Amino acid sequence: MSSSEQQTLAPVPSVWTRPRRRKEQPALSQEQIVAAAVRLLDAEGIEALSMRKLGAEMGTAATSLYRHVANKDELIELVVDEVYGELELPAADGPGEKWREALAQCGHSLRAMVLRHPWVASVLGQVGLAHLGPNLIRMSERLLGLSVSAGFPAGEADLAVKAVISYVIGATTSEASYLSLLARSGKSEKEWLESLLPAAEAALEDHPVVKDHAYSRHVQDPARLRDENFDYGLQRVLDGLAVRLGRD
Incomplete structure (x- = not known):
C-alpha cells in the first residue's frame, strides 16, 4: 500500500x-x-x-x-x-401538540447554554467530529425522537431538527458576541445602550422609520426584549413546521 x-x-x-x-x-x-x-x-x-x-x-x-x-x-x-450535557431535553411523549412545546423548550435550553458559555459560539465550526460526543449524540437522539413523534417521516425528521437548531445557533451566536462585547465594556446592558444613544440618534436622523422603531425599543428592558426577540423567531420556525405537518 x-x-x-x-x-x-x-x-x-x-x-x-x-x-x-x-x-x-x-x-x-x-x-x-x-x-x-x-x-x-x-x-x-x-x-x-x-x-x-x-x-x-x-x-x-x-x-x-x-x-x-x-x-x-x-x-x-x-x-x-x-x-x-447541560441541556434540558424533554422526552418524546408520542404524537400530538406537545412536540411543539418540547422543541421550544429545547431551543430555549440551547440558547441558555450558549449564553452561559459565549465562547461556544466561536468554536462550533471547529470541533471536528463533535457529533460523536456522548452529549451531542444524546441531544440528537432526543430531538429526532421529538420530530418523529410529531409526525415527520424518518427522512424529514432530521431536516426539521436541523431547521430549529440552525435558527437557535444563528440567533444565539450574534447574541453571545454582543454580550461578550458588553462584558468587556464593564457596563450593564442598560448603561451600555444609554452611552450609545447620542451616536444612534445622530446616525438615524434621516431615517425616521428606523428611528421611531429604535426609540420604542430603547425604553424597554433590554434583557426581556432579547428574550422576546429570540422566542418570536423560534415560534415562527415552529409555525412553519406545524404547517408542514398540516396542523394549525
Missing part, C-alpha cells in the same frame, strides 16, 4: 476516534481537565485557552495534561460536548 493510500485510510483526528488509555493517572483525570478548561473559558474566553495556561491554572505542567488529552483540538471537542 502506498503512503498516499495509507493517508487516505487514516482516521480523522478526533478525541472520539482515538483509542482510550486503559489506565488514568490517579492524580489527574480527563474529567478534571475538562472542568478546569470550561472554567477558564468562561472566565477569559477562547483566546486565553492553551495547554500551558490550563496546566498552570491546575497547578501542573502541560505535559501532565497530554497524558489525557492529545492536543488543544481534542480539548475543545471535549469541552464543547461537556457543556452540551
Whole structure:
C-alpha cells in the first residue's frame, strides 16, 4: 500500500476516534481537565485557552495534561460536548401538540447554554467530529425522537431538527458576541445602550422609520426584549413546521 493510500485510510483526528488509555493517572483525570478548561473559558474566553495556561491554572505542567488529552483540538471537542450535557431535553411523549412545546423548550435550553458559555459560539465550526460526543449524540437522539413523534417521516425528521437548531445557533451566536462585547465594556446592558444613544440618534436622523422603531425599543428592558426577540423567531420556525405537518 502506498503512503498516499495509507493517508487516505487514516482516521480523522478526533478525541472520539482515538483509542482510550486503559489506565488514568490517579492524580489527574480527563474529567478534571475538562472542568478546569470550561472554567477558564468562561472566565477569559477562547483566546486565553492553551495547554500551558490550563496546566498552570491546575497547578501542573502541560505535559501532565497530554497524558489525557492529545492536543488543544481534542480539548475543545471535549469541552464543547461537556457543556452540551447541560441541556434540558424533554422526552418524546408520542404524537400530538406537545412536540411543539418540547422543541421550544429545547431551543430555549440551547440558547441558555450558549449564553452561559459565549465562547461556544466561536468554536462550533471547529470541533471536528463533535457529533460523536456522548452529549451531542444524546441531544440528537432526543430531538429526532421529538420530530418523529410529531409526525415527520424518518427522512424529514432530521431536516426539521436541523431547521430549529440552525435558527437557535444563528440567533444565539450574534447574541453571545454582543454580550461578550458588553462584558468587556464593564457596563450593564442598560448603561451600555444609554452611552450609545447620542451616536444612534445622530446616525438615524434621516431615517425616521428606523428611528421611531429604535426609540420604542430603547425604553424597554433590554434583557426581556432579547428574550422576546429570540422566542418570536423560534415560534415562527415552529409555525412553519406545524404547517408542514398540516396542523394549525
